Amino acid sequence: MKTSILINKYGSAESLDIEKTPQKESLDKHEIEIDVHYSGINYADIVMRVGLYQDAPPKPFVPGYEVSGVVSNVGSEVKNYNVGDEVLAGTRFGGYSSSVIVPVEQVLKKPTHLNMKEAAAIPVNFMTCYIMLIEIARLKKGDKVLIDCATGGIGSIALQMLEKMGAETYGLSTTEKKFKYITQYNAQPILRSEFTDFPDKDFKFILNSSGDRKAINSQLDHLDLGGHLFLLGINSILKDGKKSLARTLKTLIGAPFFHTFSFLQKNRTISGANILNYFDHPKWLIKTFQALKESDYLKPNIGKVYSFKDVTQAHLDLEQGKAFGKLLLDWKNH
Ligand SMILES: NC(=O)c1ccc[n+]([C@@H]2O[C@H](COP(=O)([O-])OP(=O)(O)OC[C@H]3O[C@@H](n4cnc5c(N)ncnc54)[C@H](OP(=O)(O)O)[C@@H]3O)[C@@H](O)[C@H]2O)c1
Known part of the structure; x- marks a missing residue:
């Protein structure tokens, strides 16, 4: 048993x-x-x-x-x-x-x-960050990157990987009390509530984990030409671990739709991933585990x-x- x-x-x-x-x-x-x-x-x-x-x-x-x-x-x-x-x-x-x-x-x-x-x-955080930052976005030294969930599990691994590759990294948090979780990896913290007014509009890659329409639109507005918005989660449908039909509907109905021509006109990429799907493919597991073995700097x-x-x-x-x-x-x- x-x-x-x-x-x-x-x-x-x-x-x-x-x-x-x-x-x-x-x-x-x-x-x-x-x-x-x-x-x-x-x-x-x-x-x-x-x-x-x-x-x-x-x-x-x-x-x-x-x-x-x-x-x-x-x-x-x-x-x-x-x-x-x-x-x-x-x-x-x-x-x-x-x-x-x-x-x-x-x-x-x-x-x-x-x-x-x-x-x-x-395992989950590394696989997510490896697939997203290395295999899909192919980020490299000097790239300007924003991680919206910078102080959590994904954020901590992403910030270490970005620091190692020499990216210019920014991280969002709801509170200044958590800024130290961002600055310890040589990334620059920004308050989530102040990001809309952040003057730089040249991010190469932005990670969105809220799924929230306002955040998505503001983040798209901060992408460089050819920039990439990556959708990872829908943090905004839960509050204190409780679902509410109203909040779920607001997030789902409010999700922005994009005409294919808009990608052509606005020089941008929007993508996302469900990391669970990679678990079904030995090729990806082998590749990710090999990369994990080699990432001996990660804590x-x-x-x-x-x-x-x-x-x-x-x-x-x-x-x-x-x-x-x-x-x-x-x-x-x-
Ligand atoms: N698609 C996939 O396959 C996949 C795989 C793994 C994780 N995820 C998703 O990635 C997200 C982060 O996961 P995690 O394991 O790092 O979570 P976690 O350790 O629980 O951390 C939660 C993070 O969410 C941040 N947060 C709070 N409100 C937010 C908002 N409105 N918008 C964006 N971020 C907000 C928190 O930041 P502050 O408290 O500092 O504001 C904190 O950094 C979750 O949504 C999770 O479901 C998706």
Whole structure:
């Protein structure tokens, strides 16, 4: 038996259930079983908990995209991994669990520059930043970049990657209290409420994670010729972790539409990504994990580590904006 955190019904953080569930009896030949030490928490887990995540499986299901732990069993054809290896893994759901079984491509031996907590904190954020900044935007030294969610998990990895490549980076935050999370990576902080009036209109790349019409329009207005607006999330549909039909409709109906000719006329690129889709393609997993192994300068910013029994509190802290850095669930020390 394993212990898992389940979404049996959509709702508040209190609606998450902790249950004992049976583990699969035998592994497929290319699968690995991991005794989980830490599970990473992502904002998307909250979005799926309230029932707004389109790609989530039918209820009941176990959320969670990433874990670190120790290999406890390997399928008959698995090479290069042995029982006892310390690993990290991407999980396409199911990561909030004391034990997971995943295809071998989704597993990476824990890079030596990361400890177990950092290893659970990095898969989703690194994959997102790598695909977005390197594979899609192909950013390079000197490029002027704005990250709108600069103080969160994605922001911390993005800012480190941009600092390493020598980009000129700016980051938004709702509050000056969080500016230090931006300046520590040699990026320049700007208050979110003041960005519309920011005088520079020559950004090569802007990351939008709010999905909000006003923010999108203002960010488009700040792009350089040939600039790129990248859409990553819809932060604006939730407030304090609660969905409201009015807010959701406002965001969805208010989303700007673009005529194809406008790209021709205005010299710009708008794109986006659902990183989950990359999990289905071994080619992308292999490429991303190789890049992660080589990125030994990266240090995920670990916030609070909660016993899995305190998952409700962890979700409350994240949705109420009380969290700094990456939040983790601990399956061993409780
Ligand atoms: N498309 C994908 O595949 C994918 C993958 C990973 C993440 N995401 C999305 O990326 C976003 C960031 O994820 P995360 O893990 O870094 O979250 P996180 O660690 O919870 O951080 C939340 C961040 O959102 C910022 N924020 C608050 N209000 C905002 C607003 N109106 N507009 C933009 N940002 C705002 C916060 O900044 P301040 O508190 O400083 O204002 C903070 O930096 C989320 O929307 C998430 O769903 C998407």
